[in-house]
Amino acid sequence: MSTEKVIKTTQFWLLETVxxxxxxPFAKKEFVKETIDYRVSSAIxxxxxxxxxxxxxxxxxxxxxxxTSLLIFDTGFNKFYDYLDLLEMAxxxxxxxxxxxxxxxxxxxxxxIFDGVDEDDASNYTNRSPxxxxxxxxxxxxxxxxxxxxxxxxxxxxxxxxxxxKGRAVFEKILxxxxxx
Numbered sequence: 001m002s003t004e005k006v007i008k009t010t011q012f013w014l015l016e017t018v019x020x021x022x023x024x025p026f027a028k029k030e031f032v033k034e035t036i037d038y039r040v041s042s043a044i045x046x047x048x049x050x051x052x053x054x055x056x057x058x059x060x061x062x063x064x065x066x067x068t069s070l071l072i073f074d075t076g077f078n079k080f081y082d083y084l085d086l087l088e089m090a091x092x093x094x095x096x097x098x099x100x101x102x103x104x105x106x107x108x109x110x111x112x113i114f115d116g117v118d119e120d121d122a123s124n125y126t127n128r129s130p131x132x133x134x135x136x137x138x139x140x141x142x143x144x145x146x147x148x149x150x151x152x153x154x155x156x157x158x159x160x161x162x163x164x165x166k167g168r169a170v171f172e173k174i175l176x177x178x179x180x181x
Contacts (some may be wrong), residue, residue, distance in 0.1 A: 005181075006074045010038060012178040024128035026145035035067035044076035045087060047170055049118040057099060058165045060136055068113045078133040082113040090134055104130045104142070105136040107117050110175070117174065123160040123174060132176045 001009075011031075019028045030036050039056050041051040049071075049179035056069045077083040087107050094100055113119050146152040163171065 001074055003074075006040045006131065007038045009178045010070065010072055010133070013130050013174065016082060016174045017125070020164055020174075021159075021166070023162075025149050025155070026142075030067045033067070035065065037063075037066045037069040039069060039071045041071055041073050043073065044074050046089060049073065049076065049086055050093055050167045053093060053136075054097070055180055056134075056136055057094075057097070057103065060103070060138070067138065067141055071134045071136070073132040077151070078110070079080060080113065083107075083132045085108050086132075087134070095135045102139055104137050104139055108133045108135060120168065121179055122163045122166065122168045122171065123164050125168065126156075126159045128171065128175065130175055 015025065016032060018024050018103055019031060020041050022028075037056070037059060039052070039059075041049060041052045043052055053071055056071050060066055060069050079088050087105065090105055094103055094105065107126050109132045110128055110130060112127040112129075114121075114124055114127070149155070
């Protein structure tokens with residue numbers, strides 16, 4: 001699939017799910033301002049993916065006009081547990097490179113399953129995306145944004161309740177539609 005198609009698919013999902021259901025109260029602002037860096041990676045090996053993550057980090061750090069970055073894996077890390085290994089190594093890399101407290105990673109995957117939650121539970125769709133991806137966020141921006149949100153500590157619980165209220169079928173339909181953009 002072309003890079004442009006992968007990005008359009010991801011943008012549709014962001015607009016319809018993350019922004020549409022307000023799962024992330026600050027996503028809309030960055031989406032509208034076009035301050036999201038979309039990077040498509042064909043990496044299938046852990047080392048390649050971590051190298052590309054470092055490039056995304058460097059880009060984010062050198063370009064203050066970019067608020068956040070999505071590293072999207074269009075072919076690799078389709079198995080959720082392989083993706084979790086990548087996520088663990090990515091977080092270790094952030095720490096090793098001195099970015100702990102500066103950047104953080106949010107995780108999204110087509111087969112995302114929260115620990116202790118049934119695979120078919122609608123709450124998993126708060127983190128299910130068309131492709132495996134690592135979302136780099138600036139902690140300082142996140143902290144500023146959270147000051148504007150009422151009860152930010154309740155965001156995950158609100159998202160879970162909303163996802164369960166809407167049901168799996170709603171989110172499955174959006175994910176399916178995202179590939180037809």
